Amino acid sequence: MAKRRVVVIGAGPGGLASALQLAHGGAEVTVLESRSQVGGRCASIYANGFRFDTGPTFYLYPRILREIFQSVGRDIDVEIPMKRLDPQYRVSFGAGGHLDCTHNLEEMDRQIAELSPQDVGALKKYLDHNRVKLAKFRPILESPFNSMLDLLRPSVLAAASLLKPWKSLGRDLQSYFHDPRLVIAFSFQAKYLGMSPFKCPSLFSILSFLEYEYGVFHPIGGCGQVSERMAEVATEMGCEIRTDEPVKSLEFQGKRVTAVVTTKGRYEADAFVINADFAHAMQQLVPDEFRKRWSNAKIAKKRFSCSTFMMYLGIQGRYENLKHHTIHISKDYDRNLRQIEKEMVLPDDPSIYVQNPCVTDPSLAPDGKSTIYVLVPVPHLSPSTPWDEAQTQAFRETAFKKLAEIGLSDLRTRIEYEQIVTPAQWRDDFSVYRGATFNLAHNLGQMLHLRPHNKFEELDGVYLVGGGTHPGSGLPVIYESSRIACKQLLPDIGLSAKFIHELAHQSSLL
Numbered sequence: 095m096a097k098r099r100v101v102v103i104g105a106g107p108g109g110l111a112s113a114l115q116l117a118h119g120g121a122e123v124t125v126l127e128s129r130s131q132v133g134g135r136c137a138s139i140y141a142n143g144f145r146f147d148t149g150p151t152f153y154l155y156p157r158i159l160r161e162i163f164q165s166v167g168r169d170i171d172v173e174i175p176m177k178r179l180d181p182q183y184r185v186s187f188g189a190g191g192h193l194d195c196t197h198n199l200e201e202m203d204r205q206i207a208e209l210s211p212q213d214v215g216a217l218k219k220y221l222d223h224n225r226v227k228l229a230k231f232r233p234i235l236e237s238p239f240n241s242m243l244d245l246l247r248p249s250v251l252a253a254a255s256l257l258k259p260w261k262s263l264g265r266d267l268q269s270y271f272h273d274p275r276l277v278i279a280f281s282f283q284a285k286y287l288g289m290s291p292f293k294c295p296s297l298f299s300i301l302s303f304l305e306y307e308y309g310v311f312h313p314i315g316g317c318g319q320v321s322e323r324m325a326e327v328a329t330e331m332g333c334e335i336r337t338d339e340p341v342k343s344l345e346f347q348g349k350r351v352t353a354v355v356t357t358k359g360r361y362e363a364d365a366f367v368i369n370a371d372f373a374h375a376m377q378q379l380v381p382d383e384f385r386k387r388w389s390n391a392k393i394a395k396k397r398f399s400c401s402t403f404m405m406y407l408g409i410q411g412r413y414e415n416l417k418h419h420t421i422h423i424s425k426d427y428d429r430n431l432r433q434i435e436k437e438m439v440l441p442d443d444p445s446i447y448v449q450n451p452c453v454t455d456p457s458l459a460p461d462g463k464s465t466i467y468v469l470v471p472v473p474h475l476s477p478s479t480p481w482d483e484a485q486t487q488a489f490r491e492t493a494f495k496k497l498a499e500i501g502l503s504d505l506r507t508r509i510e511y512e513q514i515v516t517p518a519q520w521r522d523d524f525s526v527y528r529g530a531t532f533n534l535a536h537n538l539g540q541m542l543h544l545r546p547h548n549k550f551e552e553l554d555g556v557y558l559v560g561g562g563t564h565p566g567s568g569l570p571v572i573y574e575s576s577r578i579a580c581k582q583l584l585p586d587i588g589l590s591a592k593f594i595h596e597l598a599h600q601s602s603l604l
Contacts, residue, residue, distance in 0.1 A: 097122045098587045099363040101354055103341050106134025107569055108559030109369030110324040111162050111576035113333045116367075118166040119584045119591060123333040124361055125325075126354065128340035128525070132325040134369070135524060135531070136569065138318025142511045143460040144408035146467055147318050149531070151449045152179070152419065153311040154286075155304045155570040159320075162573060165593050166331065174323050175314045177454060182310035184417040185279045186500060188425030188443070193279055194417070197306050210273035217306075220270045220280065224303035227256050231300065235565045238578050239543040240551065258296045259538055266296035278423055282445075285471055286568050288399025288532025290431040295538050304570075312418065312454050317569075341370075344379050350554035364587045365555050367579060372534070372546055372562030373398075373527035385552050397540060398474050399532035399567070400434050401517035403489055405468035408511030412464040413502065416450040422500050438473045440489055446470050446496045463510065466502075468493060474517055474530040481518035481529075490514065533561040541566070548579040549586075557583050 098121050102109045105127035117123045131137050135149035153159070153176060163170040186192040191209050196202060199221075203214045233249035244250070258266065263284050267277045281291035283301035313320050325335055336358075344366075345353040353362040368375055373393050382390050424430035424445045433441045452464035459465050470493055473479045497505055517529030534540050545564045550556040557579040561567035565574055577594055584591040 098365075098589055099124070099361075100365045100367060100583070100587070101126060101361050101363040102367040102369060103354065103375070104128075104134060104369030104560070105132040105321075105325065105335060105337070106369050106560060106572075107136045107321060107324075108561075108572045108576045109134075109367065110321060110328060111159070111573050112367050112369070112557075112559050112580055113328040113335075114162060114166050114324065114331065115576065115580040115594060116584065117328060117331040117333050118593065119580065120589045121584070121587070123328070124363075125328070125333060125335040126339050126341055126356055126361070127335065127337045130338050131322075132335065132337065133318050133321030135526075136317055136321050138316055138322070139406055139513065141406075141513065142408055144406075144463070144465050144511055145316060145318070145458045146406040146465055146513075147316045147449075148515075150317045150569055151451070151467060153313060153317065153320070153569060154301075155308050156311055157308070158570050158573045158577070162577065163327075166327075168327060173327060174320050176311040177314065178309040178311050179418055179454065181417065182305055183419035183421060185282070186420060186422045187275045187278075188423055188427075188499070189275060191275060195279070195305070197309065206276065209275060210271070213271050213273055213276055216270045216276070217280075220267075220299075221303055221306055224300055225307065227297075228300045228303060228307075230256055231297065234542075235571065236574055236578070238548050238582060239545075239564050240547050240549060242543055244543055256297075261296040262292045263294040263296050263298050264290075264292035266299050267291070274427075275423075278427055282421060282423065285400075286532075287536045287566065288401075288471075288530065289535055289537075290435050292428075292431065293435060294536060295541070298536070301568075310419070312451065314455055314457065316451065316455070316458060341379065346384070348554075349384060349552070351556050365557065365583050367557045367559055367583070368550075369560050371524075371526045372558065372560065373530075374525045377527075378525075380553065387552055388546065393527075397535040397537055398528050398530035399535050400471050401474040401520060401529040402515075402531045403470040403472045403493065403517070404513075404515040405466075405490070405493060406511075406513040406515075407466040407468065407505070407509050408459065409464055409466055409505065409508040410510060411462065411508060412452055413450055413466075414453060416448070416453070416501065418449065418451055418454050420448045420450070420500055422446045422448070422496065434471055434473050438476045438478045440472055440479060440485070440492075441470075442492070444470050444472070444492065444496060446493065446500075448497065448500065448502075466505065468497065470496075472517060474528040475521060476528075479517065481516045486514060486516055532567045536566050548575055549582045 139146040181194040284291040284294035447469040449467035520526040520529040565571040
């Protein structure tokens with residue numbers, strides 16, 4: 095039998111994970127990446143001896159990536175050493191107080207007692223309940239959803255009572271904690287999906303559970319290093335990875351994609367994996383008449399995540415007392431969320447996330463220097479947030495005022511390197527629709543079979559991976575999307591996916 099060929103469009107985390115599994119399954123794999131480096135939004139920025147993660151800055155629940163490496167005969171602990179952080183982060187509140195969040199529950203209860211004595215013991219109850227929830231939902235999040243009939247699977251029915259569709263994540267947390275600061279401390283993780291915890295389904299209470307149960311990890315060299323090592327392993331396994339080669343168009347026979355055309359050539363294949371931003375790629379590459387369910391008009395009506403305003407700062411010295419991760423919550427959190435999601439205006443008192451990774455990993459900066467990474471959730475692009483240069487500079491000032499609130503009042507005087515990325519740059523430089531950094535929103539009307547399918551329902555021979563498909567955004571589920579897609583793709587082109595199925599079965603017995 096002739097060698098089966100697969101083209102992967104996009105060398106983001108999902109595309110690289112797919113390349114590993116497809117090559118191991120016997121396919122000849124070519125990965126096409128428009129940018130000059132691999133990783134997509136999980137890449138590295140190198141400048142003046144400083145190294146920054148472009149997007150994700152930590153690894154949550156590395157079990158899935160570990161299993162993918164194991165399935166292709168590699169050991170992730172050898173390939174990509176990671177350090178578990180303790181504390182995993184500090185949550186500071188504009189309303190007063192902070193938590194240095196750790197998996198040590200006695201220490202957490204000690205800190206909780208200082209904020210709200212009546213909530214002591216509530217964290218253990220929350221973790222115990224979510225341990226059961228995760229066990230019930232794992233089979234759902236690790237399986238394809240190609241039609242409404244998949245909702246009748248035994249695993250879905252068994253988990254239905256835990257879904258609570260009438261409750262948001264924020265409302266669910268209010269059933270555990272009385273103090274509103276604690277509700278936020280264990281629900282802000284909805285921002286990993288680009289959503290307000292009071293709009294996000296209660297299912298996602300498992301996110302903060304994963305942090306406390308399994309840890310928050312820093313890969314040595316940063317998260318971009320993980321993408322780079324995955325690309326090296328894929329190349330060692332025979333994959334061809336071609337950077338600086340944007341895909342310009344697809345060729346069709348009916349609704350079957352037969353080839354891709356790039357700025358440098360043409361590639362025929364038996365199957366195609368799209369790891370690009372879903373909404374952007376569909377509108378750029380697939381004629382509208384081929385997409386009844388995901389037409390341009392229907393995509394425009396979908397709900398999308400927030401965006402992010404980014405600052406990457408290389409500085410003199412190091413803030414030794416600043417935690418590796420700090421999440422500073424706006425004093426009026428409800429107003430902050432409302433401005434981002436409903437009013438679609440820039441928040442005047444934003445919440446802010448700061449990474450100070452050199453306290454853990456000095457390799458990210460020259461001797462005597464360090465990196466500061468700043469992320470501020472903001473609305474995705476709209477008429478109210480056009481992001482011209484004046485708006486960028488004004489919001490930069492807002493960000494520095496917030497940084498001063500967490501003790502970085504002298505930060506400006508220490509900056510040697512600065513790069514800013516706005517929602518407009520997420521759209522223009524990273525091809526992200528509306529600059530919505532976390533893709534399609536994760537409301538119940540856009541999950542499971544209502545999200546674009548991993549085996550894309552509107553084209554033949556096309557499979558989707560990444561945050562815009564099932565199961566959703568965030569590195570663990572993006573990697574899971576690659577497993578789900580590859581389990582379907584390999585048999586469809588006459589190759590075995592047995593190695594993926596066997597490992598998934600073994601892990602379910604753990």
